[in-house]
Amino acid sequence: MITEIGDAKASNREEHFVSFEWNRSEVLGLAKEGCSQCRGYGLRSTSRTAQPVPCNCVLRAIFRACHRKFRSCSHLDTQVSTARLESVHGREHKRAWGLKNEEFVADFVLVAKRTLNEADYRLFRYHFLLGADWKLCCQQLNVDRGTFFHLVYRIEERLGRVFRELQPYALFPLDEYFGGSARKLVDDLPDPERTGGNVIQMPDPARIAAKLAERAAKRATLRPPLRKAA
Numbered sequence: 001m002i003t004e005i006g007d008a009k010a011s012n013r014e015e016h017f018v019s020f021e022w023n024r025s026e027v028l029g030l031a032k033e034g035c036s037q038c039r040g041y042g043l044r045s046t047s048r049t050a051q052p053v054p055c056n057c058v059l060r061a062i063f064r065a066c067h068r069k070f071r072s073c074s075h076l077d078t079q080v081s082t083a084r085l086e087s088v089h090g091r092e093h094k095r096a097w098g099l100k101n102e103e104f105v106a107d108f109v110l111v112a113k114r115t116l117n118e119a120d121y122r123l124f125r126y127h128f129l130l131g132a133d134w135k136l137c138c139q140q141l142n143v144d145r146g147t148f149f150h151l152v153y154r155i156e157e158r159l160g161r162v163f164r165e166l167q168p169y170a171l172f173p174l175d176e177y178f179g180g181s182a183r184k185l186v187d188d189l190p191d192p193e194r195t196g197g198n199v200i201q202m203p204d205p206a207r208i209a210a211k212l213a214e215r216a217a218k219r220a221t222l223r224p225p226l227r228k229a230a
């Protein structure tokens, strides 16, 4: 089993470094304060990539946030769930009805199934979906405690990364998934010069100087009224 997982790890290594820009503001709130790898900054540099990569503590925090949400969504009574009208971002920018809680539960499971190999998904199903504790999992999977937690950490890291990097709709941040807010690329923002947006422009010094000169010329032409001497 370990060999199988190890092989899968080697074959999936390329997937780990996709072109996603992890910046400091993305990871700072998620990093573990006392982390020995990133010292609480969330990013760490490696010899394999020029860009800093997210620390494992950040990836695990992302997975755990998604898992908490998955549990709360799956424990909700089906009668409580309501359909919501949401806007679908894209070229056509449509609006569609959706059951967000159910969609999140399905996405969480399906993304895990697609990402993990058979052996890892088995552990994921027992521990994260069915809620089996480490003792039961070790018994069922025939692994020791150390190996079990090592595998759990690795699954959390892999899925945490995938949940954030997923395109076009990432599972994390949760508020964006559930339609609370949407990010916009700077390139997509309207150009104030083209659209005439309400951006305050700096005054042109040459225009100000011309206006002042015009005013001074006007003042020079005005003469005080002549008073008739009695």
Ligand SMILES: [Zn+2]
Residues within 6 Å of the ligand: 031, 032, 035, 036, 037, 038, 039, 040, 042, 055, 056, 057, 058
């Ligand atoms: Zn860390």
